[in-house]
Amino acid sequence: MLIQNALVDALNDTEWAFPLAECVHIGGFAVAVGSIALVDFRLLNLGLRHESTSRILRYTELWTIFALIFVIFSGFMLYISQTGVYRINPIFPIKMYILLAALVYNFTIHRKVAVMKDPPPALSKVVAGVSLLLWVAIVFGGIFTGFLE
Amino acid sequence: MSIAQSLESVQFLSDFSESVLAYPIVLSTHLTCIALFGGMILMTNLRLLGLTFKSVTITQMVTSLRPWKRLGGTVMVCTGLLLATCEATKYAPNPFFWTKMAVLGLILLHGAVFRPIVYNRTEELDKSPVIPASVKVAAYLSLFLWIAMFTMGRLIAYWD
Numbered sequence: 001m002l003i004q005n006a007l008v009d010a011l012n013d014t015e016w017a018f019p020l021a022e023c024v025h026i027g028g029f030a031v032a033v034g035s036i037a038l039v040d041f042r043l044l045n046l047g048l049r050h051e052s053t054s055r056i057l058r059y060t061e062l063w064t065i066f067a068l069i070f071v072i073f074s075g076f077m078l079y080i081s082q083t084g085v086y087r088i089n090p091i092f093p094i095k096m097y098i099l100l101a102a103l104v105y106n107f108t109i110h111r112k113v114a115v116m117k118d119p120p121p122a123l124s125k126v127v128a129g130v131s132l133l134l135w136v137a138i139v140f141g142g143i144f145t146g147f148l149e
Numbered sequence: 150m151s152i153a154q155s156l157e158s159v160q161f162l163s164d165f166s167e168s169v170l171a172y173p174i175v176l177s178t179h180l181t182c183i184a185l186f187g188g189m190i191l192m193t194n195l196r197l198l199g200l201t202f203k204s205v206t207i208t209q210m211v212t213s214l215r216p217w218k219r220l221g222g223t224v225m226v227c228t229g230l231l232l233a234t235c236e237a238t239k240y241a242p243n244p245f246f247w248t249k250m251a252v253l254g255l256i257l258l259h260g261a262v263f264r265p266i267v268y269n270r271t272e273e274l275d276k277s278p279v280i281p282a283s284v285k286v287a288a289y290l291s292l293f294l295w296i297a298m299f300t301m302g303r304l305i306a307y308w309d
Contacts, residue, residue, distance in 0.1 A: 019307055023300045034188005047213045051205050059201045140177040147173040
């Protein structure tokens with residue numbers, strides 16, 4: 001509790017802390033979503049066709065996880081600095097539910113299909129499409145949280 | 150009337166900035182491009198640095214993602230243009246906006262300088278046993294410029 005208060009004070013009292021957290025949040029989601037999108041583009045046969053999806057997943061996975069840690073941590077900082085604002089926001093909870101769905105989906109179904117040797121093309125495409133939709137929806141959710149109060 | 154004022158008075162742009170839905174949708178699209186295509190730029194740079202994607206050749210990495218990066222860049226510029234012109238009088242005196250535009254200029258310069266020595270010579274690079282210093286410089290500069298780009302973009306909102 002004490003630590004949380006200290007963090008909240010730091011975010012609210014220093015002029016640059018909030019924008020810095022926002023920049024970490026943006027940079028983090030660019031890496032997280034961008035690295036997941038490479039797997040999705042491969043599943044959709046839209047890029048990196050010379051390499052298997054499972055290899056691409058292996059190359060990107062650590063970057064995805066590290067970036068997600070940064071995004072979630074910076075997002076949490078932004079949230080606790082203005083809990084009152086986020087609590088009454090109509091869009092924010094929707095964004096959180098979609099985020100939860102996207103995280104679970106990414107490390108279960110999405111991962112399972114990405115490591116499959118020869119997944120049916122239709123399955124690959126649906127799985128990649130759903131993944132892209134979920135992550136893009138979260139980006140939209142973030143912006144709309146700020147605009148519809 | 151200044152250029153900024155006359156831009157803002159264009160009917161289409163003033164409708165756009167007053168719209169409850171259109172403005173956040175365009176802003177979200179701008180951010181989505183950063184996520185999808187910014188991520189691709191990052192991964193390409195990491196490949197140039199030899200940090201990941203080691204079994205994928207530099208040629209494959211650069212050429213297979215190029216059309217998507219171009220598409221993403223186009224959408225990013227178009228949506229950005231819309232966002233800036235509809236609030237031209239707010240943007241015109243904003244130093245973060247102009248820093249961002251300067252960074253954009255440097256990104257174009259980066260492309261002009263490194264295309265002939267890195268991005269159009271990927272097949273030679275794939276044959277070379279070590280990654281030349283010029284390639285690493287290109288990758289680090291690109292990373293730095295893109296980080297500066299989105300940081301300045303975010304800071305635009307903080308100047309008044």
